Amino acid sequence: MRIALGASLGLAAFLGLTFAALADTVTTLPALPPKDVSWSFDGPFGHYDRAALQRGFQVYKEVCSACHSLNRVAFHTLDEPGGPGFTEAQAKAIAAGYKIPDEPNDQNKGQLYDSSGNRVTRAGTIADYFPPPFPNEPAARAANNGALPPDLSIIEKARAGGASYVFSILTGFGQTPPAGFTVLANKYYNPYFDGRNISMPPPLTDGSVTFSDGTKATVEQEAQDVVTFLAWAGEPKMEERKRLGFGVIAFLLVFSGLLYLSYRKIWHDKH
Amino acid sequence: MANVTSAEPNRRDFLYIATGAVGAVGVALTAWPFVAQMNPTASALALGSIEADITTIQPGQQVIFTWRSHPLFVRRRTPKEIAEARSVPVSALIDPIARNANLDDNAPATDQNRETKPEWLVVVGVCTHLGCIPTAFEGNYGGYLCHCHGSQYDTAGRVRRGPAPQNLAVPPYTFLTNTRIKIG
Amino acid sequence: MSGPSTYEPQSGFTRWLDTRLPILRLAHDTMTTFPTPRNLNFWYAFGAILTAMLGIQIVTGIVLAMHYVPNSTMAFDSVENIMRDVNYGWLLRYMHANGASFFFLAVYVHIFRGLYYGSYKAPREVLWILGVIIYVLMIITAFMGYVLPWGQMSFWAATVITNLFSSFDQLSHLVNPHWNVGTTIAYWIWGDFGVSNATLNRFFSLHNLLPFVIAGVVGLHIWALHVPGNNNPLGIDVKGPQDTVPFHPYYTVKDLWILSMFLIVYAVVVFYLPDILGNPDNYTPANPLVTPPDIVPDWYLLPFYAMLRSIPQKLFGVLTLFGALAILVFIPWLDRSYVRSARFRPVFKIFFWVFVVNALLLGYLGSQSVDATFFGTGIPDVLLARCATAYYYAFFLLIMPFLPLFETTRPLPATIATAVLGNKAAE
Numbered sequence: 112m113r114i115a116l117g118a119s120l121g122l123a124a125f126l127g128l129t130f131a132a133l134a135d136t137v138t139t140l141p142a143l144p145p146k147d148v149s150w151s152f153d154g155p156f157g158h159y160d161r162a163a164l165q166r167g168f169q170v171y172k173e174v175c176s177a178c179h180s181l182n183r184v185a186f187h188t189l190d191e192p193g194g195p196g197f198t199e200a201q202a203k204a205i206a207a208g209y210k211i212p213d214e215p216n217d218q219n220k221g222q223l224y225d226s227s228g229n230r231v232t233r234a235g236t237i238a239d240y241f242p243p244p245f246p247n248e249p250a251a252r253a254a255n256n257g258a259l260p261p262d263l264s265i266i267e268k269a270r271a272g273g274a275s276y277v278f279s280i281l282t283g284f285g286q287t288p289p290a291g292f293t294v295l296a297n298k299y300y301n302p303y304f305d306g307r308n309i310s311m312p313p314p315l316t317d318g319s320v321t322f323s324d325g326t327k328a329t330v331e332q333e334a335q336d337v338v339t340f341l342a343w344a345g346e347p348k349m350e351e352r353k354r355l356g357f358g359v360i361a362f363l364l365v366f367s368g369l370l371y372l373s374y375r376k377i378w379h380d381k382h
Numbered sequence: 383m384a385n386v387t388s389a390e391p392n393r394r395d396f397l398y399i400a401t402g403a404v405g406a407v408g409v410a411l412t413a414w415p416f417v418a419q420m421n422p423t424a425s426a427l428a429l430g431s432i433e434a435d436i437t438t439i440q441p442g443q444q445v446i447f448t449w450r451s452h453p454l455f456v457r458r459r460t461p462k463e464i465a466e467a468r469s470v471p472v473s474a475l476i477d478p479i480a481r482n483a484n485l486d487d488n489a490p491a492t493d494q495n496r497e498t499k500p501e502w503l504v505v506v507g508v509c510t511h512l513g514c515i516p517t518a519f520e521g522n523y524g525g526y527l528c529h530c531h532g533s534q535y536d537t538a539g540r541v542r543r544g545p546a547p548q549n550l551a552v553p554p555y556t557f558l559t560n561t562r563i564k565i566g
Numbered sequence: 567m568s569g570p571s572t573y574e575p576q577s578g579f580t581r582w583l584d585t586r587l588p589i590l591r592l593a594h595d596t597m598t599t600f601p602t603p604r605n606l607n608f609w610y611a612f613g614a615i616l617t618a619m620l621g622i623q624i625v626t627g628i629v630l631a632m633h634y635v636p637n638s639t640m641a642f643d644s645v646e647n648i649m650r651d652v653n654y655g656w657l658l659r660y661m662h663a664n665g666a667s668f669f670f671l672a673v674y675v676h677i678f679r680g681l682y683y684g685s686y687k688a689p690r691e692v693l694w695i696l697g698v699i700i701y702v703l704m705i706i707t708a709f710m711g712y713v714l715p716w717g718q719m720s721f722w723a724a725t726v727i728t729n730l731f732s733s734f735d736q737l738s739h740l741v742n743p744h745w746n747v748g749t750t751i752a753y754w755i756w757g758d759f760g761v762s763n764a765t766l767n768r769f770f771s772l773h774n775l776l777p778f779v780i781a782g783v784v785g786l787h788i789w790a791l792h793v794p795g796n797n798n799p800l801g802i803d804v805k806g807p808q809d810t811v812p813f814h815p816y817y818t819v820k821d822l823w824i825l826s827m828f829l830i831v832y833a834v835v836v837f838y839l840p841d842i843l844g845n846p847d848n849y850t851p852a853n854p855l856v857t858p859p860d861i862v863p864d865w866y867l868l869p870f871y872a873m874l875r876s877i878p879q880k881l882f883g884v885l886t887l888f889g890a891l892a893i894l895v896f897i898p899w900l901d902r903s904y905v906r907s908a909r910f911r912p913v914f915k916i917f918f919w920v921f922v923v924n925a926l927l928l929g930y931l932g933s934q935s936v937d938a939t940f941f942g943t944g945i946p947d948v949l950l951a952r953c954a955t956a957y958y959y960a961f962f963l964l965i966m967p968f969l970p971l972f973e974t975t976r977p978l979p980a981t982i983a984t985a986v987l988g989n990k991a992a993e
Contacts, residue, residue: 155838183646186427218438238428261850265646268841269849305859348649348656355657356837363830366408369401370823376397377815382602405822415654419629423651 138293139306145272145279150307152342158350159343164195166322167340170333173320180243184344186235193350206235211242256297258310265345274338279303281334284313406535431566444518453507453515464500467493467538476541482552491549496538504555505539511546571595601810602817605986612676614821615828619669624777626662636770638763642851647753650992660843662841666708667843668832670866682918684906685797698894700783707776710769717848722861724761728752733881735967802978802983809982820824860935868932869925876951900962903970910966910976921961928954
């Protein structure tokens, strides 16, 4: 009897360990739904918080731009209404701080690479776009263990869940994976990313940036601000769109009302 | 339909007139974006002004930049060229108006009215006859010769022999520093 | 039914014009005095709404074409240029993209109205067939238009749907195993060995052409309508002038009113929810080397997508899809009932509403991934889709022809006028 019991326990232990070892091979799980966050730009009367846009721009510039391009955003949009609200002089200064690959012209006489093989550059002007951190895709992949950091210009429109999804990713690092889940080499656990193995290392830490307006730079704050900035980067016309929409719908309501009254009057004796 | 037609619009017709008027306004407001979309885009407008670095231009040399899809001549004049331009009375010119966007429309075409700094001539490189690009340092007046139909300009870019009717246009520009000009 | 023209030009100019090009007479006869049944309800306004939406799509499309570049290296960027830099570009793009959705919404209401009131029955068979032609042209135009932004979904939806043609290889193999008719057709459509720049360029050309073909067929559609005149919710013929009212101002104003309410809903979407009907994957530039996890067309094609995917065999899936459209042509002859309007066909009315719910179900199933189950019931979606496809075909092939043999219809009113005035007398 005891032998049987001992053998059963031994068998159970053996099977349990075997199955545990087999279970250790889960490398992909469905993502959690994005965190439920409300944004200042949500809803029919949404708007961008100017201070948040400027702080978010700082986070992008100092943290994200090391790997992620922002190809579609031109420097001249930085001082346009509905945006971060920089002055024209500030926007020009920001542009001038970037090195843009130069075009062939009389000054460089068509020599686009210097003697060390580096691309000849010029200071950015307000008409230029944010230059990418890598000259091409293979270079980007080589610097990131084979992964390609996506361009962020329309990232929030390109992902289901939008701003809340990006916020969840940025603040979703540091969690312990469930038992049996394997984090693959050169990847990190993030439960909000499809498959939960994300190539991006946690980009934000407390104090990654020092905000000039004195706001405390926690991971949550940095994420919130950069998400707001990226929302504007993807939809610079959002405020104008909602403003115009209010006028159009108000107009159509009045016009419908007048047409309805006309309809009733015309049909008065026909019903 | 019950006919109540009267000579002048009465209260019953007011509704239809109001509805029609609101509708017409709506049509006009709706048409505006379709018209406006053909205007230059924000990126084109951002390129509407350029900054030119003039450090490397020697006296007697010209560099061509592109401004608003046109060639822009930035020419560093020698003292001889400046003196030549100043020796011409305005009455001897085909076009007595300065055509300088930085000045009044009626300013006379004295050499002083054609430049901000006498050494630097900044003009749009488009012949005022039919739009060809004149060649620098050619022609009898030391300024420009347009090969298309033979117009000649002097060292201040003023037309001296036709068929061009006007002096080369001077665009709006300012010296940001001694070595940098902002045009437009 | 319209009689001889009653137009009388009032001024010297209009008399002069009338003898040279009677365009004002045409407008007068078709849009002013045209006798229209007096009992047309809300659902009859959608023809006018469709005309407005076609106009909106054409006008926004023409101005968008001033900025869009139909080359695979520049298409996506040119659309972003429109959204960011072109004055009001964002408005034009959102109007055009959502305009397609509202165009289809209106066409579905318009089609279901026709099914319910028997507008396809004699003598309006050609009118109905022209409508089916317009609907098919709309589907082709919308499909090609969706490819133009050259996003991930543009590219991959184009790949999946154009690949369907390669299934015809199975047919030509029956004749000769070396004849690949389907693949030949697919290469011909693509202009390459797969969806590529050649495909994009020709889709742009055709997408610009077809709306004007649609406009022409719409002209024929309205002409075919004006021969017998409009049907009406009672489904009985017009017997005399007491049954009708002149189109203007009765229906011009009524249609404008309903159109403006439709435009309010359109404006709410364009200005406040512009991406709600779209797919986020289309904001990622097309990558021929990466397939998105779920490929779906826009919502208005989902019912057909569900039908296609419900049949596991590729060729039969394609034939089911094309058959679902083709069968619409034969409806005037499939329905054997002498009574037009479902108002007087109580059993048909039930099958009709089940058909509507069935169509909505097919749409939902088309949006789900292939191995999904229905809302936690454990029933595989693909099984439901097969049942729903079966009902779709059964509605046309079984219910329409055979129900009239068993159905007791309600008695029809004598005339439109007595039905309308009878209601008034009852108040």
